[in-house]
Amino acid sequence: MLQRRNFMVVTTAWLLPASQWLIRPADAQGANDKASALIKSIGDQLVSVVNGPGGDRDKRARLTEIIDSGVDVDGVARFCLGRFWRTASADQQRRYMELFHQVLVNNITSKIGDYRGVRFQMGRTQRREDDAVVSTVVERPNNPPTNVDWIVSSPASDPKIIDVVAEGTSLRLTQRQDYASFLSHNNNNIDALINAMRQQVAEAG
């Protein structure tokens, strides 16, 4: 009896790590499905707002909601400031974060006109380190189809978009290098960057 129990314990002990190893790919699959579902849902919402009725003001409000729900705006903002995030004061960080949010919404809403009639097709989803990469093809009238990859962080637990890669060009990396160059030509003064961003937001109305 005792021996049999021992046998059971030993087998279960052996099986445990094996089963964990077996579950892993399934987990990854679930995470990929979640990431893919997020992009499908966000994409459908964006398309319906862009192609739907309503004035620009109304559309802007709805786009802001969609961005807030699907995008890790704070994470993207920190990434775009790069090494300067560490040297910024708490007050600068707060003002920068607030402006970044508005700049992001402005940049997206200013393109509504260009994207009228937009459609997208879902492609495959792959894992890249901790993130999921969801491929899509975006088609808009009078333009060649564009390959757009959406990078989704922590796809298993709390999937959020952290980057959009169009034809191999990363939106957040481009933004980061834009800010880095601006800062290096303004004595690395974060207040200068904040002022320039404020100006941008004011001009966009």
Add this chain to the structure above:
Amino acid sequence: MPATPSRLLVITAVLLGGLGGCATPPPASDPDAVADYKETNDPLEPTNRAIYAFNNALDTAILKPVAQGYRYVVPASVRGGIHNSLANLGSPVQFSNDVLEGKPRRAGDTTMRFLINTTAGVLGFFDVASDWGYPNHDSDFGMTMALWGIPAGPYLFLPVFGPSDPRDGIGLGVNAVMDPFTWVGQGAAVRALDWSRWVMNGIDQRERHLDDIDNIKKTALDPYATFRSLYRQHRTSQIDDARNDNRATIPVWFPQSATPGQVTYSPTASRN
């Protein structure tokens, strides 16, 4: 020797080698700034920015209005056809580079595209080949050198041609030399055709990027740096697409594939 666009290009590339004007590297006491400087890899930044300003003025005065006029006058379907025809004329250069890159399947795609589009596609006006399973891909001598392991070098902003680097600058020149149209025929008519093809190419490319460039200039705090970043990322992605395209050369109709599962086609190849 009469001036043709491609010959001028070779001369420009040589002359540019002599231009100076360097950025001051940051002091070694600021390691973060030094790291940024190295990552940016743009030691000629002041010269580059001057050429960028020059190109911008040229663009505002000539190229952009022409491209806008082209978009206004010519319907989208015809513009698409003209773009396809121009791309079809580029097939010989594309094919040579596919071969030099050691990408037989890409060379095959280019050959099939050229044969199908020149005939069924009415001298390249319709891109029938894409629908028949021969999608387009990018291939030029800059990419070829990248696949040979030659580094890009520092950023260069070329007059008229815009964002580049030494590798791509040389690539432009070699592409022109490779182009049979550079060497075929003589006389005023041939020269006129050669020029109009280059001019048309410029207008076509500019028209296709009208909205993108406007958007970047509107939203970037430093458009020069943004274009630099975009150019490099785009080139890297084109080169990676070529590098990762390792489809087997066994035809799909061959009864027993010797290496099953090796047929990998990357759908991320960019379509231009």
